[in-house]
Amino acid sequence: MGVRRPVSSLLPDFPWDTIASAKARAAEHPGGIVDLSVGTPVDPVDPLIRAALSAVAEVPGYPATHGTPELRAAAVEALARRFGITGLAAEAVLPAIGTKELIAGLPRLLGLGASDLVVIPEVAYPTYEVGALLAGTRVLRADGMTRLGPESPALIYLNSPSNPTGKVLGVDHLRKVVDFARQRGAVVASDECYLGLAWDEPAVSILDPRVCDGDHTGLLAVHSLSKTSNLAGYRAGFVTGDPALVRELLEVRKHAGMIMPFPVQSAMTAALTDDTHEARQRERYRARREILRKALQEAGFRIDHSSAGLYLWSTRGENGRTTLDWLAERGILAAPGDFYGPTGVDHVRIGLTATDERIAAAAERLTAE
Numbered sequence: 405m406g407v408r409r410p411v412s413s414l415l416p417d418f419p420w421d422t423i424a425s426a427k428a429r430a431a432e433h434p435g436g437i438v439d440l441s442v443g444t445p446v447d448p449v450d451p452l453i454r455a456a457l458s459a460v461a462e463v464p465g466y467p468a469t470h471g472t473p474e475l476r477a478a479a480v481e482a483l484a485r486r487f488g489i490t491g492l493a494a495e496a497v498l499p500a501i502g503t504k505e506l507i508a509g510l511p512r513l514l515g516l517g518a519s520d521l522v523v524i525p526e527v528a529y530p531t532y533e534v535g536a537l538l539a540g541t542r543v544l545r546a547d548g549m550t551r552l553g554p555e556s557p558a559l560i561y562l563n564s565p566s567n568p569t570g571k572v573l574g575v576d577h578l579r580k581v582v583d584f585a586r587q588r589g590a591v592v593a594s595d596e597c598y599l600g601l602a603w604d605e606p607a608v609s610i611l612d613p614r615v616c617d618g619d620h621t622g623l624l625a626v627h628s629l630s631k632t633s634n635l636a637g638y639r640a641g642f643v644t645g646d647p648a649l650v651r652e653l654l655e656v657r658k659h660a661g662m663i664m665p666f667p668v669q670s671a672m673t674a675a676l677t678d679d680t681h682e683a684r685q686r687e688r689y690r691a692r693r694e695i696l697r698k699a700l701q702e703a704g705f706r707i708d709h710s711s712a713g714l715y716l717w718s719t720r721g722e723n724g725r726t727t728l729d730w731l732a733e734r735g736i737l738a739a740p741g742d743f744y745g746p747t748g749v750d751h752v753r754i755g756l757t758a759t760d761e762r763i764a765a766a767a768e769r770l771t772a773e
């Protein structure tokens with residue numbers, strides 16, 4: 405028998421272990437820890453969504469990998485209503501069991517391997533790299549296409565608004581990426597997890613007609629309901645765009661049993677049909693962002709980008725690990741920028757995903773001196 409190589413050996417160390425001591429220090433604060441290191445929702449799931457989940461709890465059969473027709477129609481309509489995306493066919497919507505799962509599997513699902521190149525943002529959500537490593541592809545961090553020289557990548561990831569920087573890519577930038585990808589035969593996967601959380605400037609989808617002229621060929625948009633509808637615990641997202649690519653993903657996912665549970669399909673349909681809960685949640689984050697932003701600036705932080713999304717990409721002009729310790733002394737836990745790529749080293753990512761009470765506590769501690 406050959407020697408088994410654990411798959412985990414292909415992957416980076418799980419970075420969260422490296423902030424355990426900062427977490428322990430922050431937890432010693434007499435007022436308790438304010439954990440702003442992760443983007444996990446804290447506000448309850450809307451009753452309308454919960455009702456849709458429980459209404460079908462008795463249904464015993466296998467759900468469809470493609471999701472119900474109602475779910476697909478609700479996704480198409482929500483994208484049109486919320487983001488002005490037109491020309492999408494319901495067939496081109498495919499549910500994902502949370503988008504992290506889809507992203508981690510995408511290079512493999514697209515059949516990429518050792519000879520292929522996957523391009524990810526300079527500072528990026530770590531799962532783009534993980535997916536590439538699991539498929540054994542090469543990976544390059546690049547924000548501009550000039551870095552690629554004559555290379556023809558197989559897959560280019562975009563993430564606007566960005567985790568962790570909150571940077572928004574404008575229509576012109578997105579158009580250039582689409583043109584480049586089409587010239588070189590690359591698929592563009594646009595992770596639009598934070599598209600509904602734009603504060604200081606509008607954020608546009610890769611499928612926006614101003615970006616792609618209504619032609620979705622080679623384009624995939626990945627949408628999560630975790631943040632905008634507080635459905636992180638339900639595991640609810642979907643991918644849409646190029647009908648041929650989505651059909652191919654569906655074929656493979658059907659065989660592999662990557663099926664969203666039926667009650668979650670029902671909940672997701674309800675969430676996509678209602679904009680009120682989404683707007684309410686957005687306003688909660690807007691208020692928290694204002695409080696934290698002011699307090700961080702008063703405490704001498706510089707906030708870069710962060711015009712959208714759920715994070716304040718912040719620096720005190722020093723190594724982010726030093727800032728992490730400074731915050732931990734005050735009972736606040738952030739994520740060090742180096743989690744997201746080498747060029748993030750001088751920043752920390754400060755999340756808006758804490759209760760009003762915890763955000764107020766953080767602001768008070770930041771401005772106490």
Ligand SMILES: Cc1ncc(COP(=O)(O)O)c(C=O)c1O
Nearest residue numbers: 502503504529567597628630641
């Ligand atoms: C940029 C980005 N993409 C995808 C995800 C995954 O979200 P989920 O798997 O909950 O849909 C996250 C979660 O934090 C994220 O920040």
